[in-house]
Amino acid sequence: MAGLSLKCGDCGASLRSVQEAQDHAELTSHSNFSESTEAVLNLVCATCDKPCRSKTESDLHTKRTGHSEFTDKTAEAAEPISLEVPKATPMDANEPAADASTSTRPEEMVAPEVDKKILEELEAMGFPTARATRALHYSGNAGLEAAVNWVVEHENDPDIDEMPMVPVNSNAEASKPSLTPEEVKQKAQELRERARKKKEEEEKTAEREREKERIRIGKELLEAKRIEEENERKRLMALRKAEKEEEKRAREKIRQKLEEDKAERRRKLGLPPEDPATVKPSAPVVEEKKSMLPVRPATKQEQMRECLRSLKQNHKDDDAKVKRAFQTLLTYVGNVAKNPGEEKFRKIRLNNQTFQDRVGSLEGGIRFLELCGFEKIESEEFFFLARDKVDMAVLNSAGSELTSAINNPFFGVL
Numbered sequence: 472m473a474g475l476s477l478k479c480g481d482c483g484a485s486l487r488s489v490q491e492a493q494d495h496a497e498l499t500s501h502s503n504f505s506e507s508t509e510a511v512l513n514l515v516c517a518t519c520d521k522p523c524r525s526k527t528e529s530d531l532h533t534k535r536t537g538h539s540e541f542t543d544k545t546a547e548a549a550e551p552i553s554l555e556v557p558k559a560t561p562m563d564a565n566e567p568a569a570d571a572s573t574s575t576r577p578e579e580m581v582a583p584e585v586d587k588k589i590l591e592e593l594e595a596m597g598f599p600t601a602r603a604t605r606a607l608h609y610s611g612n613a614g615l616e617a618a619v620n621w622v623v624e625h626e627n628d629p630d631i632d633e634m635p636m637v638p639v640n641s642n643a644e645a646s647k648p649s650l651t652p653e654e655v656k657q658k659a660q661e662l663r664e665r666a667r668k669k670k671e672e673e674e675k676t677a678e679r680e681r682e683k684e685r686i687r688i689g690k691e692l693l694e695a696k697r698i699e700e701e702n703e704r705k706r707l708m709a710l711r712k713a714e715k716e717e718e719k720r721a722r723e724k725i726r727q728k729l730e731e732d733k734a735e736r737r738r739k740l741g742l743p744p745e746d747p748a749t750v751k752p753s754a755p756v757v758e759e760k761k762s763m764l765p766v767r768p769a770t771k772q773e774q775m776r777e778c779l780r781s782l783k784q785n786h787k788d789d790d791a792k793v794k795r796a797f798q799t800l801l802t803y804v805g806n807v808a809k810n811p812g813e814e815k816f817r818k819i820r821l822n823n824q825t826f827q828d829r830v831g832s833l834e835g836g837i838r839f840l841e842l843c844g845f846e847k848i849e850s851e852e853f854f855f856l857a858r859d860k861v862d863m864a865v866l867n868s869a870g871s872e873l874t875s876a877i878n879n880p881f882f883g884v885l
Contacts, residue, residue, distance in 0.1 A: 475549045478507040484594040485511045494634050495600045499587050510549035512597075514541040521626070525597020535623050580636040583608045589615050598622065601634040608635050613655040620662045706871075713776070714875055721881035772868040775842050779876045782835030783883030794877060796836055799829040801873040804843060807856060808866040817861070819845070819854040843869050 477486045479495060480503035486492045492504050514523045516532060517540040523529040533539050585607035592615055593603035606618040606625075625631055734744060783793050806816040819826060819840075830836035837854075843865060845854045876882045 475510040475551065476507045477504050479504055482591045482594055484600065487511050491600060494582060497582055498585060498590055498600065498604055510545050513545045513548040515544050517542055524599055527597040531623055532626065535626065580638060582634055583637045586612045589618060593618060599632055601632050605631065605635045611655055613659060617659050710871055710875065714879055717875065717879055718881050771842055771865060772872065775839060775869055775872045778835045778839045778842065779872060780883040782833055785834045796830050796833050797873050797877050800836065800839055801870060804866050804869045804873065807861065808863060808870065811858065811861045817856040821852060821854055
């Protein structure tokens with residue numbers, strides 16, 4: 472099988488042609504070359520089509536441009552290597568000979584001399600010989616870091632992979648750094664400072680974006696918390712208002728009962744009834760004012776409250792039974808509110824003994840469930856709440872009324 476590349480036995484560099492091997496030998500004095508069936512790596516950037524001949528070169532390209540996808544076209548670009556030495560182009564026979572007295576011999580151009588040790592290190596990193604030589608030449612042989620920085624800054628130059636040529640007479644001068652040590656040090660410092668500033672700017676930009684995201688998320692969380700607290704505050708205010716109204720009605724009934732008991736005792740003692748003029752007409756005045764107001768139909772929540780009050784008054788001698796009925800109703804309502812899609816929570820068997828003992832046999836229990844939306848079905852054997860008739864507002868009101876009835880000691884008194 473024909474070889475696909477030439478491999479330097481001294482440093483391991485892979486070369487594509489005899490010309491590259493000759494250039495490599497001139498620069499490094501390496502002479503141990505052999506054919507290799509391993510093709511030179513050819514990674515092509517999927518974004519900008521830039522070819523890279525090593526993993527190190529592709530990593531530098533990614534770091535500089537952010538392009539991270541590469542297509543391995545090593546197999547496509549692999550061709551059998553020709554071992555023929557390229558011949559010099561002969562002069563055109565038709566060109567007239569130059570007059571020795573009026574023309575001068577053109578200067579011979581050769582590859583510049585560079586630091587061979589650094590060149591070998593660059594080639595070991597995967598950089599082509601021509602690119603490594605160009606980087607060392609134009610960075611003044613200042614060192615490995617300066618050469619790599621030059622490659623990163625000039626990787627998009629069209630002639631970056633062309634071998635630089637200098638006149639043979641200036642080769643001795645070219646082998647020396649084109650900059651003084653102080654200038655080289657200053658240049659390297661400038662490059663490092665530039666890279667540091669660029670990195671700091673990128674980090675600041677990323678930090679600003681992260682801070683903006685944190686602020687946005689914080690605002691959304693605060694808004695959600697505010698809405699939740701506002702809803703909770705409204706619910707507590709409505710609950711307290713209902714409790715106060717219930718307490719007010721209970722106190723008024725107690726006061727009326729005391730007045731009736733007082734009148735009954737005076738009657739039994741043979742005392743004349745009190746003069747109505749001396750009795751504070753608080754209750755009649757209230758009733759008179761109420762009678763002047765337009766009559767409005769009772770809301771469903773008021774009907775629920777009256778239903779629970781009636782249930783407690785009808786069984787006022789058995790507080791435990793009343794409380795158990797309220798808690799059972801609260802369980803039914805809570806299960807439907809938490810699981811509206813579960814049919815088992817929306818269906819109650821009327822002849823269930825537990826249901827009859829706790830709710831069904833108590834006057835007002837069935838009526839309360841009907842106000843919540845339950846209906847009798849299947850020959851009145853079941854109490855059922857259809858899924859499309861589940862009203863969360865009604866269920867929440869029912870839960871509030873039941874909670875108030877359980878916790879308010881004045882609820883339903885008299």
